[in-house]
Amino acid sequence: xxxxxxxxxxxxxxxxxxxxxxxxxxxxxxxxxxxxxxxxxxxxxxxxxxxxxxxxxxxxxxxxxxxxxxxxxxxxxxxxxxxxxxxxxxxxxxxxxxxxxxxxxxxxxxxxxxxxxxxxxxxxxxxxxxxxxxxxxxxxxxxxxxxxxxxxxxxxxxxxxxxxxxxxxxxxxxxxxxxxxxxxxxxxxxxxxxxxxxxxxxxxxxxxxxxxxxxxxxxxxxxxxxxxxxxxxxxxxxxxxxxxxxxxxxxxxxxxxxxxxxxxxxxxxxxxxxxxxxxxxxxxxxxxxxxxxxxxxxxxxxxxxxxxxxxxxxxxxxxxxxxxxxxxxxxxxxxxxxxxxxxxxx
Numbered sequence: 633x634x635x636x637x638x639x640x641x642x643x644x645x646x647x648x649x650x651x652x653x654x655x656x657x658x659x660x661x662x663x664x665x666x667x668x669x670x671x672x673x674x675x676x677x678x679x680x681x682x683x684x685x686x687x688x689x690x691x692x693x694x695x696x697x698x699x700x701x702x703x704x705x706x707x708x709x710x711x712x713x714x715x716x717x718x719x720x721x722x723x724x725x726x727x728x729x730x731x732x733x734x735x736x737x738x739x740x741x742x743x744x745x746x747x748x749x750x751x752x753x754x755x756x757x758x759x760x761x762x763x764x765x766x767x768x769x770x771x772x773x774x775x776x777x778x779x780x781x782x783x784x785x786x787x788x789x790x791x792x793x794x795x796x797x798x799x800x801x802x803x804x805x806x807x808x809x810x811x812x813x814x815x816x817x818x819x820x821x822x823x824x825x826x827x828x829x830x831x832x833x834x835x836x837x838x839x840x841x842x843x844x845x846x847x848x849x850x851x852x853x854x855x856x857x858x859x860x861x862x863x864x865x866x867x868x869x870x871x872x873x874x875x876x877x878x879x880x881x882x883x884x885x886x887x888x889x890x891x892x893x894x895x896x897x898x899x900x901x902x903x904x905x906x907x908x909x910x911x912x913x914x915x916x917x918x919x920x921x922x923x924x925x926x927x928x929x930x931x932x933x934x935x936x937x938x939x940x941x942x943x944x945x946x947x948x949x950x951x952x953x954x955x956x957x958x959x960x961x962x963x964x965x966x967x968x969x970x971x972x973x974x975x976x977x978x
Contacts, residue, residue: 677844678897679874682946685896686712689866694833695722695745697785697864698731701855702752703910706838706870707731708903708947714738715941724832726781726856729907730923733757736771737933738941743772745830747781751927754920758927775809776827782856784830788863794826801825835864837889838904840911841879842871846894849886851969852910858888870898872912884974900947902959913962 680688690696690713698706710731713721721741723732728749735741737759749757763770776784783795796815806812806825815826837857842848848869850857861867869889874897880887901912906919926932944950951959 678846678891678894679844680896680898682708682712682870682898682900682903683716685868685898686716686718689868689895690716690718690721690834692718693720694718695724695831697724697830697832697835697860698837699725699835699855699857699860700838700904700907701726702853703904703908703915704838704850704852704855704857705729705731705904705907706836706900707905707907708900708950709836709838709868709870709898710735711941711947711950713740714937724781724830726778727752728757728760730757730920733759733923733927734937734941736760736763737927737930738937741771743774745774745776745781747776747778751920751924753917754924758924759930759933762930774811775805776812777803777805780805780812780827781830782859784827785856785859785863787827787829788831789859789861792829794828796824796826798824830863832860832864834866834868835860836868836870837861838870838909839889840871840909841873841875842869842894842897843877843880843891844874844897845877846889846891846897847877847880847887848889848891848894848897849880849883850888851886854888861889861893864893866895867893868896868898869894870900870903872899872901872903872909874899902951903947905951905954905962908962911964911967913959914964916958916962 686709696713698710700706711734714735718740722743722745723735723741724745725732726747728744728746730751732744732749733751736744744760749760751757760771764773777799779797779799783797787793787795794815800806800812806814811828813826814823816823837848837860839848839850839857846869848871867889905913906916908915926936940950940953944953
């Protein structure tokens with residue numbers, strides 16, 4: 633990556649910008665060496681290819697969170713992580729789904745931090761199960777409730793040492809996970825449970841749209857994307873489209889992640905398939921059904937990864953392999969939302 637030198641607000645810094653632009657990403661190499669204070673560079677785009685974003689921002693040994701609840705699950709990012717051969721990752725996710733089954737089958741992870749896991753509407757995640765049940769186990773696991781995962785991200789985002797919650801009473805999860813601990817209320821009203829903060833090295837979220845600067849908008853069912861993004865050291869946003877800043881400003885309440893915490897914006901239409909993107913494409917139920925028998929057999933699982941991940945260069949080739957007819961069958965009809973008048977107060 634090339635070094636760019638800038639000088640702003642009386643302070644000289646060397647900022648590493650290529651290929652993302654560098655107008656606010658938090659982790660792209662700020663330093664004070666070799667300063668040339670007269671050079672001024674102003675850039676606003678953080679748009680990058682998926683290959684470049686993963687190459688620069690996802691590193692061996694990282695804790696990686698790919699968040700999105702039911703829809704907006706970035707399968708494209710997971711597949712690129714597999715293609716680039718990342719290893720020893722800790723994968724974190726509320727409700728791991730087929731993408732983590734595929735990533736763990738591909739050997740990218742040593743640990744899984746999660747709440748409920750399964751192939752939604754179908755059954756279990758068989759590649760993960762084989763590795764948990766192996767002797768010795770091939771995958772370390774750390775399990776929480778759904779709210780426990782949300783609480784961990786929230787604590788991470790707020791820089792809190794823990795998050796208190798009541799939802800572990802009368803469950804066995806604290807016995808299975810010693811990080812879920814009882815604490816006395818400082819106000820003298822009994823005992824609650826606490827979970828530690830979760831601060832991913834990288835959070836990856838899929839969304840309908842973003843500006844080139846990273847202001848990211850979502851509609852439809854929300855998970856904990858915002859909390860996971862604010863908790864992370866680095867953030868990759870994958871979107872169906874990049875739109876002009878005027879579009880973002882015209883509908884500000886849809887913005888769940890501000891560009892100031894985003895390191896890369898990847899434009900990857902259909903990047904969430906086989907999950908769905910509200911308003912863009914439907915859930916591919918056939919894919920989830922087909923995955924169950926494939927994942928029950930290790931040889932079939934590895935053959936699928938060779939054909940559909942390693943055997944394609946990128947998402948465009950994946951979609952071509954999927955076929956135009958199947959893609960077209962997943963497009964929804966139109967159901968526009970209403971509009972509001974924010975008022976002009978100038």
